[in-house]
Amino acid sequence: DIQMTQSPSSLSASVGDRVTITCRASQGISNYLAWYQQKPGRVPRLLIYAASTLQSGVPSRFSGSGSGTDFTLTISSLQPEDVATYYCQNYNSAPITFGQGTRLGIE
């Protein structure tokens, strides 16, 4: 199975900061990588698929990059409503696997 490792596990930043979360796959997955946002008590929301394609309705401050084994999710200017846990997901092959999550807070 392909393991997905996110870093950091948690972080806090100030409103307006640029925030980057990384995700590493244990083997190459091309660009079969998605990012999800889950706010406390809420259902997960798809942010990005195919490593860098923004899902419809997602603010443009979110962006994704990477291919192969190393991927990043960037929030260009952190907003209070971005407080959430973020997950990467490999869908290159079965079993589909998620990273352990990165909890993002506001300082």
Added chain:
Amino acid sequence: EVQLVESGGGLVQPGRSLRLSCAGSGFTFDDYAMHWVRQAPGKGLEWVSGISWNSGSIDYADSVKGRFTISRDNAKNSLYLQMNSLRAEDTALYYCAKGRAGFPYSAIDIWGQGTLVTVSS
């Protein structure tokens, strides 16, 4: 409005069975792969199983293989998860989820609200 509504969760004893159902609406159900994803209390997301649009491709997480069976009825716009030999570690909120494509290997763009399964004596 695209919607997924799960049902069938509840409290069940270890070793017993439970069947989850999911009703889809607001989209062409038989065009898309469907998934079950679970989340144990306070934990992260764990993919459980996925099924292609025509049931021709089915996959499971190793943790449930041989115990859980996914199925769908496109005529009824419904997805199912038969869970046998339940264990305490199966306790979780189970989400029904829609893939972006017809085959299982795609991102998930729609999630239901989830149904809680608690395995305890």
